[in-house]
Amino acid sequence: MNASATPEPPVVVIGAGPVGLAAAAHLIERGIEPLVLEAGPVAGHAVRSWSHVRLFSTWAELVDPAAEKLLAPTGWTAPDGGTYPTGGDWAERYLRPLAGVLGDKVRTDARVTGVSRLGRDRVVDADREQQRFTVHVTYGDGTESRLLARAVVDASGTWSTPAPIGGDGLPAIGERAAADHVSYRVPDLKDPDVRARYAGRRTAVIGSGASAFTALAYLADLAEEAPGTHAVWILRRGISGSTFGGGEADQLPARGALGLAAKAAVDNGRADAVTGFRTTAVEEAGEQLVLVAEDGRRLDPVDEVIALTGFRPDLTFLDELRLGLDERLQAPVALAPLIDPNQHSCGTVYPHGVNELSHPEKDVYLVGMKSYGRAPTFLAMTGYEQVRSIAAAIAGDREAAERVELTLPETGVCGGAGLFDTPDTQDTAQPADGGGCCSAPVTVQIGAPAASASGGGC
Template identity: 50%
Template sequence: MRDLASAHQDLPVVIIGAGPVGLAAAAHVRERGLTPVVLEAGDTVAAAIRTWGHTRLFSPWRYNIDEAARRLLEPNGWQEPDLDALPTGHELVDDYLTPLSAALGHVIRTSTRVVAVSRQGIDKTRSQNRDNTPFLVRIAQTDGSYDDVQARSVIDASGTWEQPNPLGRSGLPAPGEAEAAARGLITQPLPAVTDAHRDRFAGRHILVIGAGHSAANTLLDLAELAQDAPETRISWAVRSADVTGVYGGEDRDELAARGALGSRLRALVESGVIDVHTTFTISGFEAAGDQLRVLATGSAGPEELRVDLLVPATGFRPDLSMLAELRLELDPAVEAPRQLGPLIDPEFHSCGSVEPHGESVLSHPEAGFYIVGMKSYGRAPTFLMATGYEQVRSIAAAMAGDRAAADEVHLNLPETGVCSTDLGGSCDAPAEPQLVTIGAPAAASCC
């Protein structure tokens, strides 16, 4: 009879989340001769991306396709898109992630929400034989029962989309925020303003909160809507003293699509189409009939806005509750793996100074467990889709015992100057590549 240490090596590698990085992880694990099982909470793959699928990425296709995924797809007759074209989120799903999920086949389980990860038969306090004990992944069933899956390793690629940052100060929800959201006065991030949700926004006073590219995209969509529905009013509030940082490099930006976004946004602000409120810190919300009173403090003291809808664009944070029984080592500031945290802390780094990283940087005291993708960056907002692909390539190599390949971490990233994103999922990288190897700063930018 085999001992447990060798027996549980026949168990699958459980991957939580079927977004771009989760599916890439499955492709790499499979290519290494191991068995992946992908557990996705949504009823389809890439469920989070579908909610902002109308939004166009800034990066061309060449930066959005994982190489192991490509090797899996091509023998099945898949035709890659124009590598210089900029896909929307829906196109990313339809033209890449859906065919990839079909190629991966039965290893993907949708409508399967993971609620906890632990070790089989032991809790967080037990050390004896811990590393040789299989993982236990608990899944919530619709009838209130649970299903437990054993695993040799676990890769958490569940993202951060379902955990938006609160709108209040000090990192906390503002008084009345939950009630306003429950009444539908605060929307989901990145709503389809000119498409599926048009009737909800046309002719109303909309307030957008945030200073990243999600805010910029929503503001531009609202401005387009206002051309057809001129009674639509647009307000934009940020905590900073001005909004020029959101404009980015404009005509100096290496990525034309992102530069054009900044220029268009500046023109709308300067023309008065968008009413800007700077140094705006929300202190509370109050319902006023069908409207929302937004209470804040500004540079001149107390301030109040009365709006019909508020669109949040303040970023996301990781939900770590399902990992409570694991021994994690997280950076105290950004809640990323401890070795990664100082490299990505936005208070000290832009993504232009973040080094590429792999399995050794992402490891925890809990052997065989990894957080990857957007969730691996914790509260830092500068994650790149290509970074996630390299993370899972390195991890799969380590799982297969190929230490040299796991440690040879490199990325093909563009030279660029602007780093800002608040999408709650993988972001994208622009046009001209620069080979970056471990130990060299990665020049990168996000969506």
């Protein structure tokens, strides 16, 4: 090799969550240098923020094969594959040691603020694909840098951008003013301060997916210990046969059990269900809040609101790239029809990789929860298969990139969350929360003592 030759720049991976770290492991396996940039102070920062939640995937489904190969020489022992970790377990027992093995290939407190082609904005065609990517980064101390990359894998997730309360996708009038009494996360009721916020109070839970099921189950448990605790479950659509998820038909049993827990909360009087309610305003009523629907209905005052209406991808720092995204879901155009809750039918989304995740801008990939855009119900093992395929493609092994190496469980949940409030559409109601392993915590007791069993989101 010519000593004066310019070294090949790394593949930049944005986000040091489960899928981002797995991407690095697969790239290393292919002999490609990765550089993982994590906006948070530690790897797995988003997962740690829901550390109190138990996942509905087992350890066997949460450890990436290439990552396990990297960890093996360190003496790391895989946890019991049939058990269900919490988010904290996942972060501490897997993500932390994996980031440790990757060493200086992972930079924390490094927020990506822009990605483009070197010397080319999105308008310029000339020699575009011959230019390296330029990645602008702001560090925790306020300094900035510009890095070059041969490819970019965005695994930054959607956790930082929850959807608002408003039924039209915009913040409801008064939502921002009521921020002190609105949460967009499943509460950790083991935290004394959080527990005091909801104990003995009336709380509105907005959403129809696994996260909402979790919050309802948590609040129902709290009601047994704190009299006066009550939930008002607000759904934008009607009650149907699939409102409570896949139940016993779900091939991930813990996920199916979530909907049954939510149903029990309603049946036992711990929660009231309000259907066809699309919030347009949040009004103050003394120390309480009144939710107003676009059809004029006004609910009785509540003390707190937990909005679990989904998540969205942050695409602002990718604005100079030519992405091919579905106009509804903000997911890659080839992937969107497979996951669109407006039309997705019962069963699984088939495993997918580089073909479904490619964009007009060559060598840019959105992976993990971010690849699903606004669609729900993402599984960690889906992300692991995505990055296995993409690493193979970057390495030039097209045969491996297009080979399916994963069998996904069926959800047992039917699609159609985009349809409105008709209660008789048995096959047109899919959960519309944030979904996913790194973004939407859920809860259910799974083979563990009552004191330690919570819920999980993958």
